[in-house]
Amino acid sequence: MNDFMLPETHYAQSGEVSIAYQVMGDGPIDMVVVPGLFSHIEYMHEMTGYTAFLRRLSAFARVVTFDKRGQGLSDRISGAPSLEQRMDDVRAIMDTIGSRRAVLMGFSEGCAMSALFAATYPERISHLILMSGFARSAARVSEDTWQTRLEQLVKNWGSGELIKTVSPSQASMPEAVARFAKFERLSSSPGAIRTILSLNRQIDVRGILPTLQVPTLVLHRRSDIQVPIALGRELAEPIPGARFIEYPDGDHVFWTGDTETVAGDIEEFVTGHRDSGADELxxxxxxxxxxxxxxxxxxxxxxxxxxxxxxxxxxxxxxxxxxxxxxxxxxxxxxxxxxxxxxxxxxxxxxxxxxxxxxxxxxxxxxxxxxxxxxxxxxxxxxxxxxxxxxxxxxxxxxxxxxxxxxxxxxxxxxxxxxxxxxxxxxxxxxxxxxxxxxxx
Structure with missing residues (x-):
């Protein structure tokens, strides 16, 4: 693996908790990628397309990925981290790498915290990118079916079952399901996932969206099963001047499908042009x-x-x-x-x-x-x-x-x-x- 120059894992100290992070590229722009429900920054490089997507972004930016506290290679904690604690962790990583201002890219569950961070610390965020996200977690599943869905997810945790909604294009490939199952197990335990999902159920950042002052790009795929596109529209609509891009197809995860179009849209939004990928292909x-x-x-x-x-x-x-x-x-x-x-x-x-x-x-x-x-x-x-x-x-x-x-x-x-x-x-x-x-x- 060393031959392919995968990034090394480092740790930032956020209070008494160590937060694992990686840096890819040395571009003039810093970009912090906020993970979704679960992550493991080292094993995610085994997911087809993930490393290539980050390398595409690293052609114009210094790309930072991390595991939120309680998951992956970061310190385990009791309970689930609040949005405030998650913001502290992002700020700790930026301080550790000497980043005074960065592009913040939230994915899925990470979009709500990213929006809150950008609203709270606008001086530290140059651009906000929200992909496959939502403003109110409870909007995804009705109260009548919530408990049943939660129990089913926890019961199947570690089996790769979640790939059916997160990355359905790969759900029929046994090797992909096996990788995804391992990804789940390495990222979090069933009990920890139950705790964080229960906390996330309470998340609602709709009230702060109109206060955002940074340029914002919202990206969503119409075929997203995990987070329906209606929630992406609901996320984008209250944000002043936000640009909303719908893609006709693709999975919930950002590293599958037409990734070049997505990466190009991100590059153009951040830099004003989109030619890094063409030069390297x-x-x-x-x-x-x-x-x-x-x-x-x-x-x-x-x-x-x-x-x-x-x-x-x-x-x-x-x-x-x-x-x-x-x-x-x-x-x-x-x-x-x-x-x-x-x-x-x-x-x-x-x-x-x-x-x-x-x-x-x-x-x-x-x-x-x-x-x-x-x-x-x-x-x-x-x-x-x-x-x-x-x-x-x-x-x-x-x-x-x-x-x-x-x-x-x-x-x-x-x-x-x-x-x-x-x-x-x-x-x-x-x-x-x-x-x-x-x-x-």
Missing amino acids: ERVLATVLFTDIVDSTRSAVAMGDQRWRRTLDEHDQLAQQVIGRHRGNLIKSTGDGILATFDGPGRAVRCALAFGSAVRQIGLPVRAGLHTGEIEVRGKDIGGIAVHAAARVMGHCGSDEVLVSRVVTDLVAGAGLKFADRGSHELKGLPGHWDLFAASL
């Missing part, structure tokens, strides 16, 4: 490799935390070594797998087979999927249809199997590799039927 042909440890959760339980962590470290070291030998580019670790690219499809297939053999020696069965196509390169991250296709191909793999798309087999003819037909399949979200093949030497 490069399209190249590459073979994309996705791998995944089979039944990783079961293995983790069987091994125990310490042994599992050592095994994962061995897995990551082997990945770097094998990919390096095959002249590949390790893009990132996905927690229990890897994403890599190659400029030659033959080397990519041989690397996948060699990596599978190597990790079997440490007791880890893996599956791998490959596809060759055009990818989008922005800094250390990649995106594009070819990346999604490789992930979908991997999803059809069995244990200790390397599957490739037909385009890969066509490009490696004569390279001494063998392929067994695995039939034609529909890959979710991709058009047509895809012929898949199992590779071997």
